[in-house]
Amino acid sequence: MKLSRIFDNRRSWAWPYVLFLILFVVLPLLLIVVYAFTTPGGDFTLHNFVQFFSTSEAVNTFIYSIAIAFLTTLICLLLGYPAAYIMATAELKTPVVMSMLFILPMWINFLLRTLATVELFNMFSIPLGEGALLYGMCYDFLPFMIYPIYNTLQKMDRSLIEAAHDLGANRREVFLKVILPLSKSGIYSGVVMVFMPTVSTFAISELLTRNKITLFGSLIQRAFGEGGLQMWNYGAALSLVLLLIIGLTSFFGNKDEQEAQSVI
Amino acid sequence: MFTEMSKSSFIIEVNHVSKQFEDGKYALNDVSLQVKKGEFVTILGPSGCGKTTLLRCIAGFQVASEGDILLKGEDITQTPPHQRPVNTVFQKYALFPHLNVFNNVAFGLKLKKLDEDTIIKRVKQALKTVGMSDYEFRNVDSLSGGQQQRVAIARAIVNQPEVLLLDEPLAALDLKMRKDMQLELKEMHKKLGITFIYVTHDQEEALTLSDRVVVMREGKIQQIGTPTDIYNEPVNCFVADFIGESNILSGTMIRDRKVNFCDKEFDCVDEGFGENMPVDVVIRPEDIYIWEVESPKSKDRPADSKQEDLDPDDRVPKGKFTKWYGVVESCIFKGVHYEMTVKTEDGYEFMVQDYHEFVPGTQVGMLVRPEDIQIMKKEHYRYNYFEGEVLKNGKVRFLGAEWEADADQTAPFAAGDKVKVQVPFREVELLDYEDEGVLSGEVHYLLYKGNHYNLTIRTDEGYDLLVNTDDVWDHGDRVGIVIPPSAIRLMKGIENGEWRIEN
Numbered sequence: 001m002k003l004s005r006i007f008d009n010r011r012s013w014a015w016p017y018v019l020f021l022i023l024f025v026v027l028p029l030l031l032i033v034v035y036a037f038t039t040p041g042g043d044f045t046l047h048n049f050v051q052f053f054s055t056s057e058a059v060n061t062f063i064y065s066i067a068i069a070f071l072t073t074l075i076c077l078l079l080g081y082p083a084a085y086i087m088a089t090a091e092l093k094t095p096v097v098m099s100m101l102f103i104l105p106m107w108i109n110f111l112l113r114t115l116a117t118v119e120l121f122n123m124f125s126i127p128l129g130e131g132a133l134l135y136g137m138c139y140d141f142l143p144f145m146i147y148p149i150y151n152t153l154q155k156m157d158r159s160l161i162e163a164a165h166d167l168g169a170n171r172r173e174v175f176l177k178v179i180l181p182l183s184k185s186g187i188y189s190g191v192v193m194v195f196m197p198t199v200s201t202f203a204i205s206e207l208l209t210r211n212k213i214t215l216f217g218s219l220i221q222r223a224f225g226e227g228g229l230q231m232w233n234y235g236a237a238l239s240l241v242l243l244l245i246i247g248l249t250s251f252f253g254n255k256d257e258q259e260a261q262s263v264i
Numbered sequence: 265m266f267t268e269m270s271k272s273s274f275i276i277e278v279n280h281v282s283k284q285f286e287d288g289k290y291a292l293n294d295v296s297l298q299v300k301k302g303e304f305v306t307i308l309g310p311s312g313c314g315k316t317t318l319l320r321c322i323a324g325f326q327v328a329s330e331g332d333i334l335l336k337g338e339d340i341t342q343t344p345p346h347q348r349p350v351n352t353v354f355q356k357y358a359l360f361p362h363l364n365v366f367n368n369v370a371f372g373l374k375l376k377k378l379d380e381d382t383i384i385k386r387v388k389q390a391l392k393t394v395g396m397s398d399y400e401f402r403n404v405d406s407l408s409g410g411q412q413q414r415v416a417i418a419r420a421i422v423n424q425p426e427v428l429l430l431d432e433p434l435a436a437l438d439l440k441m442r443k444d445m446q447l448e449l450k451e452m453h454k455k456l457g458i459t460f461i462y463v464t465h466d467q468e469e470a471l472t473l474s475d476r477v478v479v480m481r482e483g484k485i486q487q488i489g490t491p492t493d494i495y496n497e498p499v500n501c502f503v504a505d506f507i508g509e510s511n512i513l514s515g516t517m518i519r520d521r522k523v524n525f526c527d528k529e530f531d532c533v534d535e536g537f538g539e540n541m542p543v544d545v546v547i548r549p550e551d552i553y554i555w556e557v558e559s560p561k562s563k564d565r566p567a568d569s570k571q572e573d574l575d576p577d578d579r580v581p582k583g584k585f586t587k588w589y590g591v592v593e594s595c596i597f598k599g600v601h602y603e604m605t606v607k608t609e610d611g612y613e614f615m616v617q618d619y620h621e622f623v624p625g626t627q628v629g630m631l632v633r634p635e636d637i638q639i640m641k642k643e644h645y646r647y648n649y650f651e652g653e654v655l656k657n658g659k660v661r662f663l664g665a666e667w668e669a670d671a672d673q674t675a676p677f678a679a680g681d682k683v684k685v686q687v688p689f690r691e692v693e694l695l696d697y698e699d700e701g702v703l704s705g706e707v708h709y710l711l712y713k714g715n716h717y718n719l720t721i722r723t724d725e726g727y728d729l730l731v732n733t734d735d736v737w738d739h740g741d742r743v744g745i746v747i748p749p750s751a752i753r754l755m756k757g758i759e760n761g762e763w764r765i766e767n
Contacts, residue, residue, distance in 0.1 A: 042344060075741045156357065157356070159354050159355075159356060159359060160358050160361075162325055162345070162352075162354070162358070163352070163354060163358040163359075163360070163419075164360075165324075165325070165345040165346045166324075166325075166345050166346070166350075166351055166372070166420075166425065167345070167346075167351065167371050167372035167373050167375065167419070167420075168346045168375045168376060168423070169346055169371075169375050170344075170345075173375060177371075177375075178360060178362075182360075182361070182362055184362075194675055209337040230487045
């Protein structure tokens with residue numbers, strides 16, 4: 001009787017998810033926070049953060065990673081917006097083929113793709129390094145920029161564009177005054193979706209620069225992977241810093257997006 | 265300015281404009297229209313008739329495939345929309361969601377780079393005109409449909425266009441709101457003095473608002489005239505049927521001022537149709553006088569004999585009018601009047617509107633004044649004509665299919681001969697199941713002719729076929745088409761690419 005009543009109550013259906021979230025999201029996060037503020041012995045300390053901010057190499061890597069992520073996002077935006085615009089507006093005879101071409105690389109394993117990119121660079125004897133890194137990042141994350149923008153552009157009422165023309169706007173003015181402001185929400189989603197993973201990635205940089213360039217993600221990875229147990233606390237502090245940055249960007253992104261949507 | 269005006273007395277001239285789409289279908293087919301400055305012209309027609317395409321060609325969103333469009337005598341056929349001094353009010357408002365009311369209305373003025381004071385003054389003036397003065401800084405999403413439409417109108421008129429184009433602007437509003445907006449639009453038109461070109465499928469709206477109405481069907485203009493002209497003197501069955509309620513009957517023009525329909529002769533006022541010419545007759549239901557009669561009239565009763573009619577109010581005009589008789593079959597109260605269906609002794613049905621109620625079963629007499637009988641030339645009479653070819657197997661190919669024909673019909677022709685095929689409207693058979701027909705198609709248009717239906721069947725290959733039938737079909741019904749061999753007549757075919765018409 002009691003059991004069936006529990007199942008009748010729909011709120012109880014949420015328990016497995018709550019359990020899952022506690023086990024795999026909240027607890028690990030708490031662990032990171034705890035590790036970040038403790039010594040390997042378990043005493044409270046701010047040493048991990050002090051160590052990070054006082055090591056110029058670490059801070060530089062951090063700034064460099066953000067710069068690379070920012071640049072990747074910018075390039076993806078500059079490449080992705082026109083692509084999304086063409087897909088959404090041009091009366092393509094094969095829009096499916098077009099979107100398949102963009103989505104198809106994502107079916108292939110991420111590491112495999114990156115390794116293939118490395119081989120591509122080797123084949124043409126182009127030295128690996130910063131350029132290769134940017135190339136690889138854009139290549140991997142471009143679809144995440146295109147899709148949100150494509151979606152907003154596609155949903156846009158065509159008569160708005162006609163109305164702008166009708167009121168005397170030439171093509172450039174129509175784009176700047178109507179299409180661009182109305183696709184803001186798509187741009188925000190795209191930016192967040194590209195920026196967040198690029199700022200924390202390490203595999204791409206390791207493979208495409210042969211470890212010549214260290215990104216912040218690699219720093220964390222090394223702290224946990226190679227540094228031994230003593231380094232976990234330091235790694236946790238680094239993760240926390242990154243988490244804060246990602247949190248802030250997505251918070252502002254969301255805020256702007258909400259604003260954009262409330263205007264719409 | 266004067267020289268510009270003197271070029272042409274019309275503000276908009278549409279000359280032989282056609283618009284063909286990629287699939288080869290014509291959205292507009294040789295459309296010509298002149299609009300005077302300050303006029304309120306309505307383009308009216310059912311959906312798909314090309315009215316919106318015509319408006320979009322004038323606005324510049326679509327470019328005519330043939331013909332040209334002049335504005336104040338200047339060719340604007342190829343001019344992009346942002347360079348035309350016309351503005352459009354869109355069906356679904358198309359207000360910019362990222363801008364508030366003020367900025368929506370100011371959009372066009374800001375593009376013209378006017379100074380801020382002028383912009384503010386003109387936006388306020390425009391919002392005042394549409395009665396939206398206090399809404400300047402409201403979000404357009406927070407407005408009701410009617411309010412959004414007002415803002416859309418303000419956004420257009422603030423630019424002081426030469427011509428205001430309105431694409432079914434009231435279609436999305438509810439009935440009451442629509443009626444109010446109609447009156448306001450008419451007021452606005454008077455006050456602003458701008459030329460209005462208005463597109464609608466609502467005939468009542470067209471009659472209420474316009475100085476002139478343009479009735480369109482399938483890319484062609486059927487009739488242009490004042491609302492009264494269009495209503496009282498429709499040029500064909502389509503216009504008569506589309507505008508208001510009407511009784512449409514097949515008849516014969518015996519001679520000038522004398523027409524026969526429902527097996528009776530009537531005086532009328534039309535001339536010049538020739539003698540014994542098949543015509544279509546239109547009688548508006550409100551033009552029929554109706555009164556109760558005492559006893560069932562026998563069939564052989566002379567039409568103009570004296571009678572013991574009950575007409576206590578003396579409503580029915582005296583004089584030598586042709587009268588006809590019938591029984592009321594149904595009677596519906598419509599608010600101001602009653603709408604009755606009366607079936608005559610000969611099986612014709614009439615729709616009659618009167619302020620008096622005649623309950624079903626009542627024996628009634630009817631008459632119509634000669635000036636209320638509208639006579640129209642018949643566009644098609646009794647027979648379909650198709651282009652055909654005699655085949656080796658003795659069959660005939662037309663309408664994109666092969667048909668059996670009687671041997672005596674095919675005998676005079678050799679295989680490969682081009683022939684003209686004649687098929688009577690009456691003898692085409694329509695089947696419920698499209699698979700059972702030689703061809704399939706759908707009911708494209710239907711007209712009730714008092715005692716039978718005249719259907720236009722459009723085959724899947726795009727040919728039209730006229731059919732007379734007593735069966736009831738609906739618009740859009742899928743049908744199978746069968747033409748019995750006995751119904752097919754073959755005549756000599758094309759000479760010099762043209763039909764030799766033999767009557």
